[in-house]
Amino acid sequence: MAPSSTALKRPAPTAVASAIEALAARFGNNLITSQAVRDQHAHTTTWLPPQPPDAVVMAQTTEDIQDVVRICAERRVPVIAFGTGTSLEGQVNAPLGGVCIDLREMNRIIAVHPDDLDCVIEPGVTRKALNEHLRDQGLFFPIGPGADASIGGMASTRASGTNAVRYGTMKDNILALKVVRADGEIISTGTRAKKTSAGYEK
Ligand SMILES: Cc1cc2nc3c(=O)[nH]c(=O)nc-3n(C[C@H](O)[C@H](O)[C@H](O)COP(=O)(O)OP(=O)(O)OC[C@H]3O[C@@H](n4cnc5c(N)ncnc54)[C@H](O)[C@@H]3O)c2cc1C
Numbered sequence: 001m002a003p004s005s006t007a008l009k010r011p012a013p014t015a016v017a018s019a020i021e022a023l024a025a026r027f028g029n030n031l032i033t034s035q036a037v038r039d040q041h042a043h044t045t046t047w048l049p050p051q052p053p054d055a056v057v058m059a060q061t062t063e064d065i066q067d068v069v070r071i072c073a074e075r076r077v078p079v080i081a082f083g084t085g086t087s088l089e090g091q092v093n094a095p096l097g098g099v100c101i102d103l104r105e106m107n108r109i110i111a112v113h114p115d116d117l118d119c120v121i122e123p124g125v126t127r128k129a130l131n132e133h134l135r136d137q138g139l140f141f142p143i144g145p146g147a148d149a150s151i152g153g154m155a156s157t158r159a160s161g162t163n164a165v166r167y168g169t170m171k172d173n174i175l176a177l178k179v180v181r182a183d184g185e186i187i188s189t190g191t192r193a194k195k196t197s198a199g200y201e202k
Pocket residue numbers: 080081082083084085086087088091092103123144145146147148149150151152153154155156157158159160161162
């Protein structure tokens with residue numbers, strides 16, 4: 001059974017300090033601990049106050065994410081992903097402190113397959129950037145929350161928008177994901193095929 005939220009405790013200051021030291025050695029200037037930047041990574045429009053993380057890492061690659069997660073998991077320090085921060089209910093808050101993984105610089109569009117109506121992209125690509133890229137090919141990405149949210153953030157919140165009645169929500173528009181698990185292991189879910197008979201659906 002998962003522990004209740006009241007059972008969760010802030011990690012010991014020594015654990016946080018040790019994680020930040022290891023992250024500094026690995027990430028250099030891509031690790032940021034200034035109060036201003038930490039404050040920018042926590043906000044909410046609810047009764048919750050902003051709850052900033054202890055540090056922010058600007059991830060560039062999947063391996064970066066994996067390393068942050070491993071360093072933090074070893075020390076039981078929380079990690080919080082950050083897409084564009086447009087979620088409204090404290091989803092990017094760090095109630096127990098920890099390390100925010102900012103994914104905005106992982107914003108490459110890796111491949112577009114117009115005939116198959118699919119594409120391969122990194123999590124920090126925003127919906128407007130994707131639509132700008134697709135426009136010349138007569139294609140568009142249909143999920144449209146009012147904000148210019150990231151694909152990773154929209155996937156995480158199963159975002160919708162005014163087109164959902166016709167095109168569904170994020171659940172209906174994701175074929176496959178590469179996922180860094182909480183222990184740092186990387187798994188892949190699904191393929192570009194909408195249906196496969198090679199074993200169980202993943
Ligand atoms: C004006 C306005 C209108 C909106 N309208 C809608 C609407 O119509 N429908 C709707 O669904 N939402 C709407 N939203 C809410 C918001 O835009 C969505 O929740 C959006 O999906 C958040 O995306 P983001 O990139 O900003 O994610 P963030 O706010 O950065 O993160 C949201 C959550 O996802 C997690 N996360 C982010 N990236 C990743 C990743 N790569 N991997 C794993 N977890 C990740 C974060 O840790 C956090 O818990 C609206 C917001 C605004 C400001």
